[in-house]
Amino acid sequence: MxxxxxxxxxxxxxxxxxxxxxxxxxxxxxxxxxxxxxxxxxxxxxxxxxxxxxxxxxxxxxxxxxxxxxxxxxxxxxxxxxxxxxxxxxxxxxxxxxxxxxxxxxxxxxxxxxxxxxxxxxxxxxxxxxxxxxxxxxxxxxxxxxxxxxxxxxxxxADVEEVFLLASKAAVTGGPTDELEELAxxxxxxxxxxxxxxxxxxxxxxxxxxxxxxxxxxxxxxxxxxxxxxxxxxxxxxxxxxxxxxxxxxxxxxxxxxxxxxxxxxxxxxxxxxxxxxxxxxxxxxxxxxxxxxxxxxxxxxxxxxxxxxxxxxxxxxxxxxxxxxxxxxxxxxxxxxxxxxxxxxxxxxxAQARPADGEIIRPLDRPFGTDPAITVLRGSLAPGGAVAKRPVPDPGPHRFTGPARVFSNREEAIAGITSGRLREGDVAVIRGIGVSGAPGMGMTSAFIFALHARGLQHSVALVTDGQFSGLVNQGVTVGEVSPEAAAGGPLGKVRDGDVIDIDLRTGALDLLVDPEELAERPAFQPPADRDTGGGFLDQYEQLVQPLSCGAVLCARKDAGRCERETAAAPAGADIPILKEAP
Structure with a gap:
């Protein structure tokens, strides 16, 4: 040795x-x-x-x-x-x-x-x-x-994920919970x-x-x-x-x-x-x-x-x-x-030592389940650093959603917006200020998505957030982890009610249809003053965490250069060759 x-x-x-x-x-x-x-x-x-x-x-x-x-x-x-x-x-x-x-x-x-x-x-x-x-x-x-x-x-x-999903839906709809404990x-x-x-x-x-x-x-x-x-x-x-x-x-x-x-x-x-x-x-x-x-x-x-x-x-x-x-x-x-x-x-x-595909559970390259990406990364004027959507396999759509923004500061406020009627079919719900530094630690929006499902709105209301959501969520147009996040000065922080957002999962585009000069004149996003961080580890995390484009790693000095990456708005992806549709 x-x-x-x-x-x-x-x-x-x-x-x-x-x-x-x-x-x-x-x-x-x-x-x-x-x-x-x-x-x-x-x-x-x-x-x-x-x-x-x-x-x-x-x-x-x-x-x-x-x-x-x-x-x-x-x-x-x-x-x-x-x-x-x-x-x-x-x-x-x-x-x-x-x-x-x-x-x-x-x-x-x-x-x-x-x-x-x-x-x-x-x-x-x-x-x-x-x-x-x-x-x-x-x-x-x-x-x-x-x-x-x-x-x-x-x-x-049921498995644990199914129980979690059922319980979340019941909490939103007030539906029966009699069988939940037995399932759990x-x-x-x-x-x-x-x-x-x-x-x-x-x-x-x-x-x-x-x-x-x-x-x-x-x-x-x-x-x-x-x-x-x-x-x-x-x-x-x-x-x-x-x-x-x-x-x-x-x-x-x-x-x-x-x-x-x-x-x-x-x-x-x-x-x-x-x-x-x-x-x-x-x-x-x-x-x-x-x-x-x-x-x-x-x-x-x-x-x-x-x-x-x-x-x-x-x-x-x-x-x-x-x-x-x-x-x-x-x-x-x-x-x-x-x-x-x-x-x-x-x-x-x-x-060379692995077994070949059985053709049913795992398929070969020439006979895939589909060619639409299950994980879609989007970029554009609303997400210069990227954002992500999860899709089912195979993907039935819809693949594009354009609508007016309705802005919320947390998932509870957004869920209340469904009940109050503030959020309607055709809207894009924007939940912001809950990214890695804004939360801090990344807020979860799954409960809001489950609420959309429970109300039958999963295909008629889209979501754009700088927070995250569960891997169980892969239906409807749900876009998370928008970067730069609102708290870091990203465009998401300047979105106002009524601004038109265009989401195109086919081309990988996420755009805010607002004149850039008008957007530049809007005031910067301010995190809510009542955030509960506990005065401990989460406060330390907020000071050290780097953007999602850098993997949300921690770095002692924000100007140290090890983690920071400036990402210009990339083209939507029309230049990317696309696989032919699967047979």
Missing amino acids: RDLRSNLPPTSALGIARRAHWRSLGIPAEDLTRPKVAIVNTSSDLAACYAHLDDIVPVLKHELRARGVIPFEIRTTAPSDFVTSAGRAGRYILPSRDLIVDDIEAAVEGAKLDAMICLSSCDKTTPGHLMAAGRLDIPTVVIPCGYQHSGLAAGRE DDAILSPGVCAGLATANSMHIIAEVLGMAVPGAAPVRAGSERMWDSVRRSAAALVDALEHDRRPRTLITAGSIRNAVRTMLAVGGSINTIKHLQAIGIEARVEIDVWEEFRVLGRQTPLLASVRPNGPALTEQFEDAGGAATVLRELLPLLDGDQLSVTGRTLAEVC
């Missing part, structure tokens, strides 16, 4: 103090010079997502010790979108991603450990682990720890992340595409033999990466990020993957505009899978059909096959 940074001079003050601590933990003296690896256990008793991670740790420790490595378990914060979103309207969720990164840096860099292996679970843990890997650039393997056995997969009526009791039948192809499973797949997880790792049933096989192979891969000094920045490149973008478009992954991939690129020091990659490649990438919530297939069926490995095999002609995996093999070599 090469020289290790963890091996301090043995009789130095710190070296001798470390010996005292580690000998007291039962580590033999002759092992003290071996590689020292962090097992990053993002665990918590608060949610099912994490309930099995503590069981993985002893197995992983045994596997690593058998390969001559000293493992140290460390812990980080562990957010769950369904549990830790109760406080301050869910605004802790996105900031917790960056808190995970800082947790890892403090423990791993502070102790000068040689490598890390990360147990990834719920939505923000995988991007946090990948961002930390890019920042620290020490040999790292990410283990996707699997999805839960859901009520739907067991032949029952049967929705989650094992540990693991939500079973659909939402953010957690999407990010697990991305870890594999980036080469940071072993091939065939995602998606995977939590607690299954395939998961345990992945755990054992991950231990072996980490030791091999240590021996060959194979670091994350050799794996996380512009080419591998572009491969991840293609894959998300091919499976209709979560819209949250855009900002997470951009943040991963920033931390790994990769020059790439992920928003633009999604915008361009979205119209050139066929849809090879139709998995819930985009389509009818269950994640179990997707896994059984070959999962990410099979999708990559089919997509390979459109990918950079020279990108490396943590195993040392290229993507092309890995794909």
Whole structure:
């Protein structure tokens, strides 16, 4: 094994103090010079997502010790979108991603450990682990720890996402709630992340595409033999990466990020993957505009899978059909096959071992489910930095919506606008001031969208917001994460009631039809004075967070140049070649 940074001079003050601590933990003296690896256990008793991670740790420790490595378990914060979103309207969720990164840096860099292996679970843990890997650039393997056995997969009526959707609609309409508790009791039948192809499973797949997880790792049933096989192979891969000094920045490149973008478009992954991939690129020091990659490649990438919530297939069926490995095999002609995996093999070599598409759950390139992008990135005079819409597979439309704006400062006010009649058919609801710095932490607008669905307005009222919405939302014209956000001086902050907004999902355009000179004369947006930030972490986040175009990473100095990106209004996309309609 090469020289290790963890091996301090043995009789130095710190070296001798470390010996005292580690000998007291039962580590033999002759092992003290071996590689020292962090097992990053993002665990918590608060949610099912994490309930099995503590069981993985002893197995992983045994596997690593058998390969001559000293493992140290460390812990980080562990957010769950369904549990830790109760406080301050869910605004802790996105900031917790960056808190995970800082947790890892403090423990791993502070102790000068040689490598890390990360147990990834719920939505923000995988991007946090990948961002930390890019920042620290020490040999790292990410283990996707699997999805839960859901009520739907067991032949029952609902999974957790369906229960959440039903409860949200009932809250808006005042409909019956008698069966909700019974449905909830049967929705989650094992540990693991939500079973659909939402953010957690999407990010697990991305870890594999980036080469940071072993091939065939995602998606995977939590607690299954395939998961345990992945755990054992991950231990072996980490030791091999240590021996060959194979670091994350050799794996996380512009080419591998572009491969991840293609894959998300091919499976209709979560819209949250855009900002997470951009943040991963920033931390790994990769020059790439992920928003633009999604915008361009979205119209050139066929849809090879139709998995819930985009389509009818269950994640179990997707896994059984070959999962990410099979999708990559089919997509390979459109990918950079020279990108490396943590195993040392290229993507092309890995794909050669994957099974071909079955033609039903996963389709080949020449017979896709569709050619309309499931994830549409828009740019234009209202979103110079980009915005995003999620669409079903296949996409029945509508694809264009033009109407007068009705401006709201939060989702509750917008929901009230439906009941009061202020918001009518043909309007574009604008919910602004809830972006990463405006909220701060990004406000959720899903409840408003569910209210539109409950009132039958999902196709006759559009939404434009600088906040975010759930991956369950993929119908109607709903546009989120508008950048620059209102609080950062974006055009969204100057929209007035009655201004005409034009949304074109075909060309990827989001425009405000107001004379630029008139718009320039309007006063700048002012955030509400009564925002509840608690005077703690969210206030710190507001001061440090960078724009969505930079992945919403944290940076101590706004003028430091590491994160800031000025994005001029890009053409709508008429210059982008479009795939022919699928047969």
